[in-house]
Amino acid sequence: MSPICFEFFFQITLSELKKSLFLLDKHIENMFSKACEYAIRATIFIAKESMKGKRSNLTEISKAITSPIAFTAKILQTLVKHKIIFSIKGARGGFEMLPQTINTLSLKHLVVVIDDDYSTTACIIGLNKCSSENPCPLHEQYESIRTDLSKMLEETKIIQLIEKESFKIGNHLF
Amino acid sequence: MSPICFEFFFQITLSELKKSLFLLDKHIENMFSKACEYAIRATIFIAKESMKGKRSNLTEISKAITSPIAFTAKILQTLVKHKIIFSIKGARGGFEMLPQTINTLSLKHLVVVIDDDYSTTACIIGLNKCSSENPCPLHEQYESIRTDLSKMLEETKIIQLIEKESFKIGNHLF
């Protein structure tokens, strides 16, 4: 990001300015990485359009899901590589998803593809010797939450996510 | 990290080497940042020692909880600033925790202090217009998990974590 300059007096980056004005989101609970968030949002969008027989292009997708376009392009490339979606190059090209994939793809699979791995058994405080035989002090409290989360990610398929009423961002539906 | 050199033939960083040898942990579900993990582990350790009337110093702490010593020092400084622990400088110095704090401090409080903020209401796929009135496609599936997690973090006090049997790392107890 280019520095904002005020005539030799001082020079700060945009993010430093935002931070000092309390305009930056601080750290919040991140269940997923940004890349995963965008991947899930994009997949839902593409799946919906595909069900309507429409092909989606990068510009449409990134506008609909409010994500940075070039970064989204990278993520879509990964999804193509893993055959979660497929792409058509050239004019009138774009991305589509097969009904078969929409019906069977789990959230967990999607996340694993983007983040390389996704353990739902890791210790909440990062102890690698932690297990049910040698539980960390937080093990018991976290166990059922972890199980629920893992189950949810494995059992939720894309089809379930697109059957709902459309989510509204401003005027348009997503 | 200093590059590993093999006599002019090639030069890579340690992490690149590890990555190519599949020795690096890939992305796993991170409920907390590393800083938070260390903070929680350190707090549990200091609390336990304090209950035994013992003062803990930085070296002991970082060995016990297997964390990088200088980074841990920074984290402890933050905890001191927020009066979660207190420090004594100089020889025989170290860190201690008041019984009052041990009995009342919640995990949530600890996490908020380290990470500045910790929302347990954020949308799982990062949509800021997401709410129960305008739920995102994943809202329903995630709601109960989020609630359980939030409740757990708020209700769990340090005292509960140190009442359990000690967690074993290798030979010694933590």
Add this chain to the structure above:
DNA sequence: AATAAATGGGACAAACTTGTCCGATAAAAA
């Protein structure tokens, strides 16, 4: 055939998190 509209892919840059280093400061012990 030329042009326009797309995706593909590599290099690079910015921002954030994680981690190190070193000197200042404080207090106990010698």
Add this chain to the structure above:
DNA sequence: TTTTTATCGGACAAGTTTGTCCCATTTATT
């Protein structure tokens, strides 16, 4: 009083994630 053992705090370095840019490639349209 000097030395030793600690924390404190600032600067900086490394690593990861997030994001941008640019050009090559592919395909439809004119």
